[in-house]
Amino acid sequence: MNETAPRALVVDDETQMLGIVGFALETQGFEVVSARSAEQAWSRLRAEHFDLLVLDVTLPGASGVQLCERVRVTSDVPVMMLTARTTEQDRIAGLLAGADDYVTKPFSPRELALRAQAIVRRTRDRAPSAGEVVVNGPLRIDPARREVRLEQRRVQLSDVELRLLVALARRAGQVVTWAELLNEVWATGEQHGGRDMIKTTVYRLRQHLGVEREWITAVRGTGYLMVRLDEPQAPLP
Template sequence: MSGEAGRVLVVDDETQMLGIVAFALETQGFEAVQARSAEEAWRRFCQEHFDLVVLDVTLPGASGVQLCERLRVDSQVPVILLTARAAESDRIAGLLAGADDYVTKPFSPRELALRAQAIVRRTRAVTPADQLVTNGPLEIDPVRRRARLDGRILQLSDVEGRLLLALARHVGHVVTWSELLNEVWGTGEHTGGRDMIKTTVYRLRQHLGDGEWITSVRGSGYLMPVVEDTRPDPS
């Protein structure tokens, strides 16, 4: 329980599953803090710092999806959902709630831990190349992980912010499905990967509002067109 990789809040009402997930995360250097309900998890989250939340969908009282939505109101902490439901509608519900990834039970504990490691590493990554990215009135600060549109801060989840940045960095060019999976989720292959991208794009379009900020390119991926800044010069 060194915590070198970060602190993870693991939420599941099954004691055995809690132990399995916590142990897998601890083998990768995480400190795993356990909670058995959405209410307990929310109390811990409000009192302590966490780098990641691993959250079971089916919980007593408030569901994992409801807790994810609540977390998203005030925090951009990455969330991985654990679900025994493989249906597309259930995966989409979790992604619409703001989850960054999902893992379907039964799963490989080692794979879950490695996914957790990759997500936390991405959210912490800061390099000299992380300069302000702009396209018309859209401004993205990769270091602070903040996006503004017409001066208005966009309340984006971590995965939404990464997808927006990936498109903005290649403005005017098509970014393929596999490129988006690599840049945003760190994997070239993912069961239901296109559904994840489509759902995240849908949420982004809601945040961005009017205007053709993200264009679908049939059979290829997505493109962010070059947008002129029509705002008056403040000088």
């Protein structure tokens, strides 16, 4: 993955779960640090560098979702959420908070570790060549520098939001399918809840870009399309 071992902070109030997740990550070369509450985790995050945050939704005091929202204000560290809840509303809540991925309990420890490894690899290797700047009308994306500008405004995005924006902007005017987005942005095939991850990340992107224009449109049953922003568009009513 890299010369230095990636560091993961695992947050769960159950000793057994901390052991399972920690051991699984260590088998893939992670250095693992644990915390039993959102406040303990926040203290560690403020004092140390981590390459991944593995976060249980149900925690004493502040919830995992609340901690994720707090982290996203100051950091784009990849967040993987663990949840025993399987309803669409619960999954969406975590993704809207800024999580990059989620795993539903019970889970395969090996699958969790491999997905964690993939997330960190994408983050560490995310800088493409300088020639890959993407321009679509007033939108300019420099993935190598992780810089997004709309007109004169700088748009702050998480890592997964940036990857999704690049995937759509590179093919502006074309439909990008669900499967293509899952593969390119999350490095996974179609999976249960995969469309929820896309939908909620698109929702966050729309909020960042603003509501003056319809930047990204859903194509029913297929995927998403980013409009060509150099073409005139009727104002919203």
